[in-house]
Amino acid sequence: MRFKFPSKGRAPLLLSAAAAAALTTAAATTTGDGVTLAADGIVRSSRAISTIAYVVADYKYSLHGLARDSEDYPFKLSEVHLRSAKKLLKLCEANGGFYVKAGQFVSSLRQVPKEYTSTLSCLQDKATPYNFEDIKMVIEKNLGRDLSTLFLAFDERPIAAASIAQVHHGVLKNKQEVAIKVQYPGLEQRMKIDIMTMAVLSKSISKIFPDFRFERVLNQFQRTMSLELDFIQEANNSQRVATYFRKNKTVKIPLVFRDLTTPQVLTMEFCHGHKVDDLDYMREMGINPVKVANTLMELFAEMIFVHGFVHGDPHPGNILVSSQGNGRFNLVLLDHGIYRELDEKFRLDYCQLWKALIMLDSRKVLDLGEKFGVGKYAKYFPVIFTGRTIESKSALGVQMTKEERNHLKDELRYLRLEDITSFMDSLPPDFFVILRTDGLLRSIIGKLGVGRHVRLLAYAKHALCGLEKQHNSMGFLKNTTSQIRINITYLHLRLLLGSMALISQLNDTRHTVINKLKDLVCGILHLFHINVFTL
Secondary structure (H helix, E strand, O other), X not given: OOOOOOOOOHHHHHHHHHXXXXXXXXXXXXXXXXXXHHHHHHHHHHHHHHHHHHHHHHHHXXXXXOOOOOOHHHHHHHHHHHHHHHHHHHHHHHHOOHHHHHHHHHHOOOOOXXXXXXXXXXXXXXXXXXXXXXXXXXXXXXXXXXXXXXXXEEOOOOOEEOOOEEEEEEEEOOOOEEXXXXXXXXXXXXXXXXXXXXXXXXXXXXXXXXXXXXXXXXXXXXXHHHHHOOHHHHHHHXXXXXXXXXXXXXXXXXXXXHHHOOOOEEEEEOOOOEEOOOHHHHHHHOOOHHHHHHHHHHHHHHHHHHHOEEEOOOOHHHEEEEEEEOOEEEEEEOOOOOEEEOOHHHHHHXXXXXXXXXXXXXXXHHHHHHHHOOHHHHHHHHHHHHOOOOOOOOOOOOOOOHHHHHHHHHHHHOOOHHHXXXXXXXXXXXXXXXXXXXXXXXXXXXXXXXXXXXXXXXXXXXXXXXXXXXXXXXXXXXXXXXXHHHHHHHHHHHHHHHHHXXXXXXXXXXXXXXXXXXXXXXXXXXXHHHHXXXX
């Protein structure tokens, strides 16, 4: 990592400029009730500026004079990463709102150093609930009627409160249970202040450290937040996904009540359930976590590879497991505010990439790297997605050998920050959504105690389905030779998938046997305990 340190006095000047711009933006919103929001914005902006100034100074002076290939450099760098991540965590917790969202967003980016992802991943999107009178005012203003005329019952205590909205439980006049998501008042003005502060700071940091370029990530975050603030768009997304999975009996998308939905109020069917990583609940209900993981990965693999319409925030709080009795369950998918519609060419190329990864076709992976615009960095695709090097010939889902790990470590040792930045800048925008979603899914299935084969198998199968969708839309191919070649390739793929499925079943069987043995041993010990103490 090569830092280009600014000349003496340049960093303070840039951060002072950032402070002035942020405070000017806050002050510009002071119209009427905006005075309070502006004052709050100035406090949050000042806190952010002082934190970033500390982080910049820490990187500058802790690493100054250290050679990148020295033994001390990696340890010093890791220490600075960790200190800075902890500072940013405190900032996000203190400022709340969009800062929490930004921290969560950063923690899900796989290109960010592990010290940041591990530290910021503990951020919870929780907030102090707004006064009910303020919430009631938003509902009645948006729906144009008193609460008493709309609902048979309405719980004033929210069942959830996050950074942009809180959710209440209610019952309609026809006795239908509903969840009402209400956006906080003054949110758009607050977002403008926070985003402007972040933008000015990111530009300042980029000038201090030219190898860091945050603007692209910030632009993506801003687009994401803008979409999440429009509840009509969320309702549209919800209905579209419900159409895609209408035949899937294990996936539940809450019904939206359009006549009670506006850009700031969303009314939907109330669904019971627990977070998708709640293992205690699954054990209590007799639900197999492996089946939950399989269903989860099948759901998102179909979104990505077949429909090209991807839920952008699949954290555990947005996916519920709802028991249906006798070990059966539904996955309830919530919060449809953030979706990404993949470019069709990107979707097909991404299907081809996974096909090449399954077939261990390194030449095809490199060719697709040219299509994605990443050139020589395509050799890292297998590492990113399957945990193997591009030269590996071992079975999909198998860990890297010691030799492969050492070779990869040697390569990464000489990878400069400019290389990483260049790689990330060259990726298509859709790739960032894929990487973020994939990171969140990996985290969930890891908590469920399920091996990587579940994810690989689901992705491989639906990549094939995504390509078949294209071929089916083309109709009958005149070139018989080409058709035969395609069929042979698909047969090969299906055989590979079949072998993966067999390995998966064997692993599941082993998991079940181990659990039964544990239960048997516990039962024997319990019986022994009773017999000993009753003699």
